[in-house]
Amino acid sequence: MSARQVTIPDQPLVVGSVASLNHLACLQPIELPEQCDLLEVRLDAMVGHEEALMIELDRFKNFPLLFTARAVSEGGLVALSAEERSELLLSVADRATWIDVELASYDSMRDAIHEIRLKEVGLILSYHNFEETPEEYSLQRTVELAEEADIVKLAVMHREVDDFARCTRVLRRNDHPMSLMGMGPLGAVSRLLYAQHGSLLNYGYLGDTPTAPGQWPAKMLKQAIAALEPIVRV
Numbered sequence: 001m002s003a004r005q006v007t008i009p010d011q012p013l014v015v016g017s018v019a020s021l022n023h024l025a026c027l028q029p030i031e032l033p034e035q036c037d038l039l040e041v042r043l044d045a046m047v048g049h050e051e052a053l054m055i056e057l058d059r060f061k062n063f064p065l066l067f068t069a070r071a072v073s074e075g076g077l078v079a080l081s082a083e084e085r086s087e088l089l090l091s092v093a094d095r096a097t098w099i100d101v102e103l104a105s106y107d108s109m110r111d112a113i114h115e116i117r118l119k120e121v122g123l124i125l126s127y128h129n130f131e132e133t134p135e136e137y138s139l140q141r142t143v144e145l146a147e148e149a150d151i152v153k154l155a156v157m158h159r160e161v162d163d164f165a166r167c168t169r170v171l172r173r174n175d176h177p178m179s180l181m182g183m184g185p186l187g188a189v190s191r192l193l194y195a196q197h198g199s200l201l202n203y204g205y206l207g208d209t210p211t212a213p214g215q216w217p218a219k220m221l222k223q224a225i226a227a228l229e230p231i232v233r234v
């Protein structure tokens with residue numbers, strides 16, 4: 001294919017997530033590196049404000065940006081069609097280091113994804129489950145179906161301690177670059193455990209509002225992950 005050059009992180013990074021234009025406007029680019037390694041801009045929360053968004057984004061030209069236009073079925077804040085989400089992503093493609101698209105939206109957004117990837121933008125294919133942590137075979141199947149992704153991302157509700165073991169096994173078993181996180185009251189603890197076991201993108205929030213249940217404030221997560229000793233696979 002093309003000479004795409006996507007750099008896969010070689011250590012766990014922290015993604016600072018922002019889901020409102022106001023919060024984005026309050027961020028100071030100079031303060032970002034102590035809070036996160038990548039800035040996730042949730043485009044689904046900023047629909048109708050594209051002009052103001054572009055002005056804000058101009059302030060972050062030197063920081064890696066990850067763009068997400070989440071489907072409402074997987075946690076999106078506004079109901080948008082696949083075409084609308086494709087257009088949102090295309091409008092920021094020149095500014096993106098990464099885009100995140102739900103695996104379930106891959107077929108309906110395929111053309112936009114291909115166009116954006118030709119610009120050397122990394123593709124995260126994601127799966128979200130706000131109810132439960134699916135069985136291990138089902139998580140494994142999702143990883144395999146997302147083989148096209150530069151990074152496969154799973155965000156699943158944790159309800160019991162067994163969920164930690166299940167997800168840790170999935171992380172350890174797969175060589176494909178992955179990002180894994182629990183949500184809910186057990187979510188915060190899981191995010192340290194998975195970073196320690198090789199989850200490459202670890203999400204926290206910027207501003208004062210989490211973008212998913214179980215997130216840490218990004219700065220705290222970055223400090224906590226830096227203090228962890230990685231667990232090396234044998």
Ligand SMILES: O=C1C[C@@](O)(C(=O)O)C[C@@H](O)[C@@H]1O
Nearest residue numbers: 017068155181203211212215
């Ligand atoms: O998909 C993800 C991960 C996430 O759901 C989380 O659990 O931290 C937060 C979302 O903003 C992001 O798009």
